[in-house]
Amino acid sequence: MPTWATWCRKAHLQGNKREKECAPREEWDIVSGTHEPIITMEQFEQVQQIRSQRREKYRETVEKREILYRT
Known part of the structure; x- marks a missing residue:
């Protein structure tokens, strides 16, 4: 629950x-x-994993941009 x-x-x-x-x-x-839950715990964990991957990809992109524009 x-x-x-x-x-x-x-x-x-x-x-x-x-x-x-x-x-x-x-x-x-x-x-x-x-x-009662709207989604299962498995669905919740899958979404959290996707969000984590997207967040990491975004951070990498921001870091690359910062490096490019510093020079």
């Missing part, structure tokens, strides 16, 4: 921006098994 965590309890306007007031990790409300 999925786990649900609540850590940002309040949102308020600060000028033109909406600011969140987040609790420290020790104060988070963590509840498991409260609802």
Whole structure:
């Protein structure tokens, strides 16, 4: 069953921006098994792996660009 965590309890306007007031990790409300999952854990892990690969590829591209434009 999925786990649900609540850590940002309040949102308020600060000028033109909406600011969140987040609790420290020790104060988070963590509840498991409260609802049926939309996707399976296997699907979730596959997506996380794809995201990780894309993130790494993006970082490599940014590093290459920085090297090219430094010289």
